[in-house]
Structure formats: structure tokens, C-alpha cells
Amino acid sequence: MTQHRRPFPPRTRQRAMRASHGFSLIELMVSIVIAMAMIIAMGVISSKFETGKRQGTATSDMSLNTGYLAYDLDRQLRSAGSGFSTSRTDTYGCTLYSSLSGAQILPASAAFPAPFGSVTTTVKMLPLLVYPGIGNGGSDVIQVMTGTGGIGETSTQVRLNSVATNLLRLSSTVGIKGDDMLLITESGRPCMLEQAAASYTGGASQQVDLDGSYYASSIGTESINARSTGAVANAMVMGNATNGNPPRFLLLGINASQQLVRYDLLRFSNGAGDTPIPVADGVVDMRVRYGVDTTATMDGTVDSWVTPTGDYAPAALNDPANQANVFRIMAVKVSMILRTDYQEKEDFGPTTLTMFSGLATSLQVPYTVADRKRRHRVVEFTVPLRNVLVMSGRAVPP
Template sequence: MKGANLDGRRRNGGVTLIELLVAMAIGLVVTLAVTSMVIVGESQKRSTTSVNDANQSGNYVAYVLDRALRSAGSGFTQAWDLGVFGCRLNIKRDDSTAVLPRTTAFPAPFAGFPQTVRVAPVLIYRPASGSDVLMVMSGNSSAGDIARPVLSAGSASNKLRLDNTIGLREGDIGLLSRSGTDDCLVQQVHADPAFADSSGNDNLPLGGTYYTTSGADTSLATLIAGGTSFFTPIGNLSADNLQLRMFGVNADRTLVSYDLMQTAGGDTAAKRDEQAQQGIADGVVALRAVYAIDKNEDGNFDLTNDAWVAPDDAAYNITQMMSTPAKVRRILAVRVAMVLRSTNYEKDVVSKSSLTLFDDLPDTLNESYAISGDGLHFRHRVVEFTVPLRNMLLLPTS
């Protein structure tokens, strides 16, 4: 027989209020602990992902610029003494729309770049503030850098008479130049039906998008008169192997390129400028570059006789380089430095207030990138690399 409840009341089941409150408190503590761990983990995940994205952007940008710089000068370096290096580029679309020289400034971030562009494998423009601008020119290396003498005008006003047309084909882009003449004309090989070289043919037909009868200060007829001009094939329009581009960093922290040929076209100048720009990678906040100059022109670079030179140096700024082709030949390499920023804003200050670029070069070449305000809450990374200009290194020293 079970014992009777002495006070006559039934025993209550379940938990007391105090026990319930204790359980809730424990549950709340556990929930807060788990939530805190999740928040910390997610924060670290975002930070790690952001840093990885910045690293990938840096690697990709380095690859793009490295490839462009290594190809600089391909297609025309062997014609350096035939009026090519330093000649003023004259480019027109449909023989009416002037592409170069420009009558207005380039769009940002290239606004300060000279409106008259001269042929050079690579040039660096340093504005008063902001990132540097790299200009890189390369063509079709398989053309062999062969400049072909223009014997005379052809059988029609839009034809050139060459010693032969072997290897030339429809859509080829060539540079028409003459030693001692300031201007050079970009021309396109074109015929209807499509041109193809044949045995014994010495007439090269010109036409298409990039055919022009005149430049800023010279005409096609004047340039080929006298039999001392040269036609240098530098690429093919369909193959898209002609790269006349600039690289810069815009206000959105994006590395962008600008196509000096404006091959994408457009019905207005603003549209052509817009179409000529292409974003390459996000998160790039600064771009700097310096030249390796072979001052004694022996084809080698050593710090005893040669030097690293900033692009705003009085003797090697872009104006001097464009007007003095001999100085362009002295460029043996380019060193590039970039600052990349992560996209993740962090609660704590995670960045230094200043980063030094080219810190292993002489002090006069050191570049300081200042970081302040909200920028201190983003992680930054410096990427530096040196690219030898192989097409320049292959040039004879005399």
C-alpha cells in the first residue's frame, strides 16, 4: 500500500518556475555562444574570401600586363630605323572619322595622356596625381617584322606597288612610314573579292575600315612619292592580333584598358570612347611603373652604367620619349607595382597608413601610397613584377 499524502494534496508534476528560468538562462547562454561563434566564423570567412579574391585579381592583372609587355614591339621593332619609331600615328575609320591624333582629351582615367600618339613599344605616362598609365603596342609577330619597300603608287589611287605581296592577305593592317617624315598612316589591305597574294603580283589594294587617303599633315600620295617609304604589316583585323592599348585605374578601383584603334566602333565620339574601354579586374587602387634604361646603349642592363628611371624624369618623361625615338630604344624592361584592396570592410583597423612601392630601388624611386579613413579597414596587398622587353633586347645595338 502506497503512503498517503499527509497534507491531503496531490503532488504537482513537471518543473518549477525556478527550474524553467534556469533552463532558459542556460539555453540563452548556449545560443549566444553558438551565435557568437557563427558570427566570428562568418567574419573570418568573408575576410579570407575577400583576401583570396584580391590575390586572384592581383595574379590575373599581373598576367595580363606581363603578357602585354612581353609582346611589346612585336611586329614592328625591326623597322625601328625606317620611320616607324616615334612617328605620329594617323588612324581614321572609313577615311572620315579621325581616331588619332585626337582633337579632344582621352576619357578618364587616360585624360592627361598626349592626344598625339607616337609609335613606341611601351611608354609610361605619370600624371600629377593618381595612377600611372601604360601604353603598349604590339602586332603580329608571325609577320616577321618585315618592312616592305613601296616602289611607287599602284595601278590605282588606292593601291601600293611593292616588290611583292607574298604573305599579305585580306584584312591585314599595315603601317606606312618613311624615314625622316613625322607622320605614319595606318592602312588596311582590302579588295572585292577578298585580296589574296598571287605569284608575280606587286599591287597591294587598300580599303576597308582603316583605309585613309591623308593624315594630319601628309597624304597617302605624298608619303609614297619618291620610292622611299615602307609598308610594315603589323596585324590583321579579323585575327585581332594588333594591340595598341593603354592601361589605367579608374575611379571605381578597376584596371581598364583602352583600344587606341577603337575597333569596336560607335556612331558618336563618346560611344567610340565607351566601346574602346574594357574592364580587366576590380580592386586595383594604384598602378605605378618605372623604366630600366640602357643609358650606354650596349644592350645590357647593369646598375654601374644604367639605371631605373621614373616616367616623370625630365629626360625620360612621355614628351621626351615620344619626340626622341633613340630614347625609346634604351628601354630594356619595365617594373610594375600595383596596390590591391579587398572588398570586405572590417570592424578593426587592418591596414597600415602607408605602403611603400619599389622599396628595393634607390630612394628617389620609392613610391608611397597613403591609406586613411575607411581605407584602413580594408586589407591591402602590393604586387610587383619586372618584365623584360624581349623584342627590344633583340634589336642590334648599332
Template sequence: MMKLLKNTATPIRPAFQHGFSLLELMVALVIGLVVSLAIFSVISVSEARKRNTTGANDMNQNGAFAMYQLDQAIRNAGTGFSQQYTLTFGCAINARRGSTVVIPPATLPSPFDSLKANIGGVFRMAPVIISHDPSGSQLSDTLMVMAGSAGYGEMPIESTSAPTVSSTAQLHLLNTLSFSAGQQLLVADRPDAASLPACLIETVDASYSGDPGAGVLPLGGAFYTAGSDKTLASYSPDSVAINLGASPSFKLYGVGAGNTLAGFDLLNGDATKDDLIGDGVVELHAIYGIDTANNGIIKWTAPTGAYAASALLDGSINAGKNIASIKAIRIGLITRSAVEDKKAVPQSQTFSMFADTAIPYTKTLGAAEQTFRYRVLEATIPLRNALVLN
């Protein structure tokens, strides 16, 4: 008989699969979410702090740059014509480019569109004029700053006879030593007992060769068109010519839309738009430092009353003396960060400037304004050309 062989082979068992259970997956998912939330929270806080720090730095830099621009303009104010303030301070300015009257301008861009009415409709020569908000609603002030660019132009050149106005225009002067082609000059006449005659911005014609011995100065160029500006014919043999240099600056400064420090060039600007000077400026305010006794003692005075823009620019002899007594300008800027926080920033809700004077200015933030960061900058800027006037 045959023996049956015993099967000794190992039986095949099914292989077990290794992995995470549903419970383990849920626990891992919860841990991952908690860690992710923590990481995103740290990143969010870090980003917010970085944004606030960057915004504060930008705000400080914008404010410093804006103040620097104003400082440079105001320090140079009156260059070229201050020493002859009895002839120039308060004279009505007439300037035309071709057939277009440039000063007084027909229109001005925002934020200067109300300036013309505030100063009485006439633009007059002065180193610095502060146009204060007449409504008193804590709006920003506007500055009008004028300066020539020719240091040797402080001496007026006397006329020998009345100007010639025909197909060409000429000034008859004692000498033309300080003039060259393309330079701009101020033609002024002698004042009477009460007021100053108008003054003209003119340009030395490009044909002028610069002969120092010549007594005739031809006019033409950007701010004169032969035959169209007949006001020159009214000037007397007592008139004078004052050299303003090749690029005089007749600028306006104010706070424009979007919290910007805006500027406008009265001589060369586009009446439809202003120029960006600096960002982040919410308000601009200014006061005068006057010295009526000429003893070196400054009294801080608001741009109101006798020192309101309309009073200083009324064309009178007395107003010219008041302009000459202005020896310094004190500027205050309020700057604001560009980035808004979700909640009110922990800071004072009230800001003050000129606190050490009798005419402080205070701004109180509204609820919508309290989510931004603010800085107040102040500077006292001397008028170098006015400090030597008696």
C-alpha cells in the same frame, strides 16, 4: 431496524498538475539566451575570419591575374615594328575607320581622359610608354602598349613608286608576299635629319587575292576609306609598308573607378567606356629599365625628364633612340580587399615598391584606408623585341 451501511469508497481527490514554475522558466530562458549568444558569437567570428580569408584570396588572385595580363602585353610590345625602330619609333599615328578618325582619338574614357594632354596631344608608335602623373599626387601611372601580330612583318617592304590615291588606293611595292586580305599594315616614310614623318594604319583590301608576284597592294577595309584619307598622297617613293598582322594591339592600361585595372583599345575601343581587366587594383606604378650603352646593364629610370611621356613622344630622332634604349619595364601594383573590417586591420600603414632602386615609391594609408587589407605586387618584365636592338 435497518443497519446503515458504512461507505468504504475512496474519496475523490483533485489531481495535481505537473510542469515548470515561473522561476524555472526564467532560469531556462536565461541559460538559453547565454548559449545562443555564445553560438552567435562563434558564428560571427568564424564568418568574419572566413570573409577575411576569402577576401584576401580574391585580392591575391585579382592581383596575380592583373599582373599576368600586363606581363603578356608588355613582353610582346613592339612585335612587328621594333626592328625598324628608325622608321617607326616616334612617328605620329593616323588611323581612321570610315569617316571617323580613330587615332588620334577625339576623346578617351576615364581613367585615360587626361592622357592626350599629358603626351602632347599626339599618339606615336612605341612599344611601351609610361605616362606619369604630372601633379605628383601619388596617382596611378598609365601605360600605352603597342604590338603587331605578324612575326614575319619585321621586314619592311620597300615602295617602287609613290602610292596611288584616287577612287581606290594602292601601294606600289617590291613584292606583296607577306600580305593577305584583311591584314593591317603600317605605312611609314623615311625620316629627315631631325624628325619622323607621320605614319598610317591601313588595311589590305578584301579583294586582294594574295598573288606573291604582284607589285600592287590595294587598300580598303576597316582603317581606310577610298577618297577620304588624302594623307597617303604625301608619301614618297621611299616609303615602306610593315605588316602588323590581322589583329595588332594598341592598348592603354590604367586604374579606373571602383579600384579596377582598366584597358582601352585605341584601334577598336568605344570612346565612351573602358574595358575591365581586373578587380581590386588600387594603384599602378611603373619605371623604365634602360640600357643606353647597349652593354646589358639595366639602369632603372623614372618616367620623368628625358623619359617623360611628352619627351619620348616629341617625334625627334633622339627621342626614338631613347625609346629604343628601354629594355624592360618594372611594374608595381597595390591591390586591396573588397571587404572592409569594422576596425583598422593590424598591418603596416606604409607600403613601398621599387625599394632596391634609386627611385622608390611609398604609399601611406589614410585613416579611412586602414580598415582594408592590402598587397603589393612587383614584376620586372623584359621587352623581348627591344633586347635585340643595338
């Protein structure tokens, strides 16, 4: 039996014919416009997201950099003078003589590497010294000296006429061990840095045997045999040459790459070719102010803040005649300008930043922001000098 299909109604046939012909031009154009709008919107959103992420990362990096710098510099500066402040009358201002593997390194025979080329090569024993304006862009350079002996931080008298070429005798050798570095002082004379022999152990004998990379019987014009022959000499443990706890005699400054760098005057931790080591990136300026006790009878209180110039200039503080001013420096205030690596598309922030904005106008430093497409921040902190405060008689802050 044959079945007959019913024909499609006219309207159904018309819809089927239109569907078989595809989209109209107007429909395609509308679809393309919608798609382009969505692509553009997604691109804008993605760009803003990436920009925000980079800005957030740059800001986070700057915050981390700020915290690290504040911690590290506070740690370095707060302990300035450890190990030799208790004998400051003989030690402060003495020219430091040191050798390494038989070659004299202090006083240095050539200028220190940049950005420390203007620091005097005749280094003197001082807890902290600021060289104003000699770093990159007119920034300051900090010299800080910290002993790490940790055995009471007191000096021990060298027995008269007991010094020979490679040994000396002390009133007590308790606590001294192999490879300890001894600072030999004598009033009115340069200081000499020497090293105990690796196998030495103190306590039973008053004799200290000398040997090692930092030992030399003569350093430049100074001879250890001439010590304690008529005047009283003293010895202080400054740290150890081999156990990772050496004395820290450092220079801190900003180089041409906008990095805070440090240079180890004793060459324990410098880079290849005796070069400074970067501490942090993105530091474009650093300035320092001294907090001084100006009362006639010092009470360990900061009465005023001064620039490292005039009576507190490096040449003045290195002069034994001005040693009293060294004793008056109770604290330092450090101000730094930090900058992000990320560049904005447009200028950002103010054209000028003020360092030490909380101090008198004469102590402030205006910083002109040359690259306004990068974010800049002023970081400031105050560090009390614990060892100087102890010697002033004031209680040390926690």
C-alpha cells in the same frame, strides 16, 4: 470476485503530485539562461565563421586578382613593339595617322576619355610609354603598342611611285591577306595605318588593293598618294581588322572607381560610346619604372632604374631628337596597390605601404592607406621588353 488495489506508498504519492504541478520557477529560469547562453554562443560562432569566410574569400579574390593582373600585364608589355621594332629607325617616334569608317581617329580631335584625358592626342609609334601621375590619385598611365601580324615581323619596301588612291605595290606581298592592316612608314614623315581589301590575297602579285573600315586615301593632312614618290617607304603588317587578331595599341590606367581599365586607341575593343574597358577591380594605384641600359655601347643589360621623368618623360621620348633613349629602355617594373572589397570592423594593417621597396629611396613611392578597414597589398613584377632586347643584340630571356 472483487480485486482491491493497493494504495500508493506516501513517497510515491508525493512524487506524483510534484510531477503534476510542472516545473518550478527556478527550473524555468535556469533553462532559459542555458538556452540564451547557447543561442549567444551559437551567434558568436556563426558571426566569426561568416567573418572568417568573408575574409578568406576577399583574400582569395585578391590573390586571384594579383595572379591575373601579373599575367595579363606581363603578356601585354613583354611583346611591346612587335611588328615594327625591326624598322625602328623609320617607325619609332612617327606620328600615327588612322581613320575609322572615313573619320579620323588619330591624331584624335578631342581628349581621350578618363582617366586618359591628359594623354597627348598626337600619338606616336613607340613600344611603350609611361605618363607619370596623370591617372586617378596620381597613378601612372601606360601606353603600349603591339603588332600581331606574325609573318616575320619585317617591313617590305613600297616600290617608288607605285602608290595610287586605293593601291600600292610592294617588293613582296607573300603572307599578306584580306583585311590585314598595313603600317606605311617613310623616314621623317608621319605613319599611316591602312587596310587591305577583304578579298585580297598576296603572293602572286606585287599589288596590294586597299579598302575597308580602316582605309582612307587621306587622313587629316596626310595623303597616301604622296608616299614613296621620292624617298623609300615601307609597309608592315600590324594585324588583321576582322579575324580577331588586330594590333593592340592600348592605354592602361586606373579610373575613379579603383579599376584598372584599358582604352583601345584604334577602337577595336572599347565599350559602348567608345569608353575604356575594366580589366580588374580593386586597383587603387599603379606606378612604373624604366630599366635602362646606360653603357655607351649598349649590351642589353639593365644598369639602372629611372622614373618616367626628365630625359625619360613622355615629351622627351616623343621627341625624335631623343630617340636614342627609347632604345635604351630594356625593361619596366610595375608596382600596384590592390584593395579588397570586404570591410573589416576595425582598422587593419599599416598606415603606409611602400612601392618599389627594393629600389633606391629616390625611386620609391609611399602610399598612405586611407581606408584601413580594407586589406591592401603591394604587387610588383618586372617585365623585359623582348623586341628591344632583340635589337640590342642580347639573347632574349625565355
